[in-house]
Amino acid sequence: MTELIKTPRTGETLPVKAGKRTNPLANVFDELVRFAQSRSLFMLHYCTGCGAIELPPSMTSRFDMERLGIQPMVSPRQADILLVTGYVSVKTLKRIILTYEQMGSPKYVIGICSCTVNGGMYWQSYATAKKLNDYMPVDIYIAGCMPRPEAVIAGLRELMENIRQGKADSWKDYYRHYDHYLGHQQRLFGETWQTPTDVIAEARHYGLFGPDTLGTHTALLEQHQRPLEALEMKVDIPELMARR
Amino acid sequence: MIELILMPLAAFVIGLAMVLMMRRIGARLQRRVGPPLLQPLWDIIKLHGKETQTSHGLIHELGIVMAIGGFVAAVTLMPLPGMNGLAEQGGLIALVYMMMIPSLGLALGVGQCANPNGSIGISRALTAMLAYDIPMVIVVFGVAFFYGSTSLVQIIDAQQAGGFATWGIAEMPLLAFAGLFAMQAMLGKQPFEIYVAPAEIATGPMVEMGGKFLGGLFIMQCFQLYAAGALYTLLFLGGGENWLTFLIKVFAVVAIPMSIAFLFPRYRTEDVVRLVWKWPAMIGLLGIAFLMY
Numbered sequence: 001m002t003e004l005i006k007t008p009r010t011g012e013t014l015p016v017k018a019g020k021r022t023n024p025l026a027n028v029f030d031e032l033v034r035f036a037q038s039r040s041l042f043m044l045h046y047c048t049g050c051g052a053i054e055l056p057p058s059m060t061s062r063f064d065m066e067r068l069g070i071q072p073m074v075s076p077r078q079a080d081i082l083l084v085t086g087y088v089s090v091k092t093l094k095r096i097i098l099t100y101e102q103m104g105s106p107k108y109v110i111g112i113c114s115c116t117v118n119g120g121m122y123w124q125s126y127a128t129a130k131k132l133n134d135y136m137p138v139d140i141y142i143a144g145c146m147p148r149p150e151a152v153i154a155g156l157r158e159l160m161e162n163i164r165q166g167k168a169d170s171w172k173d174y175y176r177h178y179d180h181y182l183g184h185q186q187r188l189f190g191e192t193w194q195t196p197t198d199v200i201a202e203a204r205h206y207g208l209f210g211p212d213t214l215g216t217h218t219a220l221l222e223q224h225q226r227p228l229e230a231l232e233m234k235v236d237i238p239e240l241m242a243r244r
Numbered sequence: 245m246i247e248l249i250l251m252p253l254a255a256f257v258i259g260l261a262m263v264l265m266m267r268r269i270g271a272r273l274q275r276r277v278g279p280p281l282l283q284p285l286w287d288i289i290k291l292h293g294k295e296t297q298t299s300h301g302l303i304h305e306l307g308i309v310m311a312i313g314g315f316v317a318a319v320t321l322m323p324l325p326g327m328n329g330l331a332e333q334g335g336l337i338a339l340v341y342m343m344m345i346p347s348l349g350l351a352l353g354v355g356q357c358a359n360p361n362g363s364i365g366i367s368r369a370l371t372a373m374l375a376y377d378i379p380m381v382i383v384v385f386g387v388a389f390f391y392g393s394t395s396l397v398q399i400i401d402a403q404q405a406g407g408f409a410t411w412g413i414a415e416m417p418l419l420a421f422a423g424l425f426a427m428q429a430m431l432g433k434q435p436f437e438i439y440v441a442p443a444e445i446a447t448g449p450m451v452e453m454g455g456k457f458l459g460g461l462f463i464m465q466c467f468q469l470y471a472a473g474a475l476y477t478l479l480f481l482g483g484g485e486n487w488l489t490f491l492i493k494v495f496a497v498v499a500i501p502m503s504i505a506f507l508f509p510r511y512r513t514e515d516v517v518r519l520v521w522k523w524p525a526m527i528g529l530l531g532i533a534f535l536m537y
């Protein structure tokens with residue numbers, strides 16, 4: 001099902017344009033904000049795979065991530081980094097994409113473990129998504145089965161350096177090449193796949209709408225898209241209903 | 245007039261240092277190094293500089309403003325060394341009111357997020373507020389009864405008149421203890437931290453807050469730590485003769501609940517209410533009874 005088809009994205013980096021930011025405050029203190037962003041990272045650790053076992057040591061007394069300003073957060077709204085630690089099954093991938101789309105930009109994705117790079121030892125598994133960067137832009141991969149806390153921290157440091165220099169903007173790639181990522185998602189989940197987030201509208205909002213944002217896959221999405229409805233409020237407990 | 249700007253500013257800066265102290269204490273107790281010096285500031289700048297600011301509506305934004313504004317108003321009612329602000333006009337009763345506004349503002353804001361975790365969290369937070377406000381009010385009015393005044397300026401003057409022997413903590417040890425207990429609950433620190441509960445309800449009230457909204461809550465936390473420490477210092481430790489003693493006292497007061505906090509798991513909501521209405525409230529009432537006879 002998932003074969004390594006040739007992906008136009010790998011290796012090719014887009015020229016970084018210093019565009020106007022949507023947040024006026026960020027525009028004024030760009031440099032300061034970038035530094036603050038690199039020194040304060042809230043991470044959402046999506047611990048699906050075995051690689052997650054190396055995160056507690058890197059957060060607690062032995063390696064202590066907090067001295068780098070990295071601390072765990074619990075909801076996607078608060079987080080900056082999405083850590084995907086290990087193999088990603090097709091089912092969890094859906095949740096990861098939902099989580100990723102809810103995070104506030106600028107957002108960064110780190111793939112920990114060889115399994116996120118190329119499937120690792122789950123290469124032959126029918127239920128595992130092989131390459132994480134087919135489905136969402138990944139900032140840094142930390143390879144290893146599993147990478148030791150030193151490697152995790154080295155990877156995070158590299159990300160911090162990239163952020164400070166303004167190079168870690170792969171989140172923009174998701175908007176610029178939404179069609180590409182959506183195509184891979186549809187390949188796994190079927191053509192009726194949709195998320196509650198209107199990525200195309202967001203791309204317009206951030207001024208990141210490009211020629212590759214729309215394409216055949218987004219046309220397919222539009223065809224199947226059902227408008228989001230608010231959940232119906234109802235109490236379905238028989239005892240309660242009888243009492244009313 | 246200028247005091248009204250300087251006092252919240254001083255409170256914010258001291259509050260930032262307190263947040264750092266809190267995190268450092270936590271780190272030391274867990275044998276870690278802890279965050280660098282300006283970490284609380286970087287967090288706040290980063291959160292305000294995020295590109296996505298997911299708002300859930302007007303009340304969501306106003307709620308955060310109310311949460312910070314309540315503390316800013318409260319801070320101007322607490323005399324600092326050399327600055328009285330509105331303390332002469334306001335007094336203790338206004339102060340106790342102001343300290344309740346942030347929780348209500350937060351409740352409004354979280355209500356509009358319509359996230360079930362947030363609603364659970366805020367209902368727990370308001371229940372906890374109901375719990376700790378009873379001993380808090382007993383303590384505050386016990387002190388006011390003892391000094392025969394609700395003006396903080398006069399209370400401080402009376403305490404500073406005779407050195408340590410006339411400090412509130414020497415005159416009313418039972419009330420001071422009850423106040424410390426209630427402060428632990430007021431700061432929402434373990435074991436009274438059920439409404440945040442990151443692993444169970446995803447930080448409760450904060451669950452839908454991202455970007456500047458979370459940044460606003462971080463600022464609120466600075467003010468909250470400062471307000472709690474300053475209130476206790478003013479009531480029981482004789483306020484500040486000068487900035488040095490004031491700062492030492494305020495930081496020492498806040499360090500106590502922080503050091504206790506990281507050693508405990510948490511109580512359930514009903515247990516919080518039971519515990520807080522039983523011990524600090526009873527000790528506070530006993531303290532008032534001693535003062536009367």
Ligand code: SF4
Binds near residue numbers: 049085086115146
């Ligand atoms: S790379 Fe190894 S340790 Fe990491 S998720 Fe895959 S099998 Fe587990």
